[in-house]
Amino acid sequence: MIINLTGETVRLYGPEAPDVITDDALDLRCTVFAAEVPPAELHLEHLDFGERTYHGGRPVQTYLVRHTVRDLPARRGGAHLLVDPAVGMCVRGRSDLLIPYGPVHDSTGAIVGYRHLVSPC
Template sequence: MIINLTGETVRVYGPDAPAVIPTDALDLACAVFAAEVPPVYADLEIIGEGERIVHGGRPVQTYLTRQVIRDLPPSRPRTYLLVTASVGLCVRGRADLLVGFAPVHDAAGATVGYRHLASPC
């Protein structure tokens, strides 16, 4: 079972899908994963001020941050969790997490899905 916790519908077209597809074919020949509620998300917490840098004559303040993952359920046997790439890359040691990989676009260039799902572990 795959549970979509990205907050958006995710389409997976398969390895032979073209890089660009017509918009009228969005749900043809693809697996559609509807979004579940609540989605998992990453919060950026500021833990301190970093260096103040001058670039092009203008000051740029940097900060030390960490990402805190919210609403990620525990692992369950035979269950995979589809998450955003930012969440998947922040969580270590979770082989049950999947992210969209190899985007598929519509004629206008918007991402409409992926060819694969990949484990970022």
């Protein structure tokens, strides 16, 4: 079982999907994972100002932050959790997490789905 905690519906077209789908992107050629509530979210807590640097002659302010993931359930036997890539990269060592990978676009360039689900571990 796969539980979608990305906050959005995720469509999986499979590894053979083209880069761009020119017909109806919401057709029956994909597996649809409806979003569950609440989604797992990445929260950034501002700790302090970092070093001020320059790029191209313009000032760039950096910040020190703490990353925290909210609403990510504990492991469940036989279940995989589909999460946003930022959440997956912040929670290391959990083989039950999956992130969408390999975007599939419509004719306007918008992402309508993905080819793969991968483990960020």
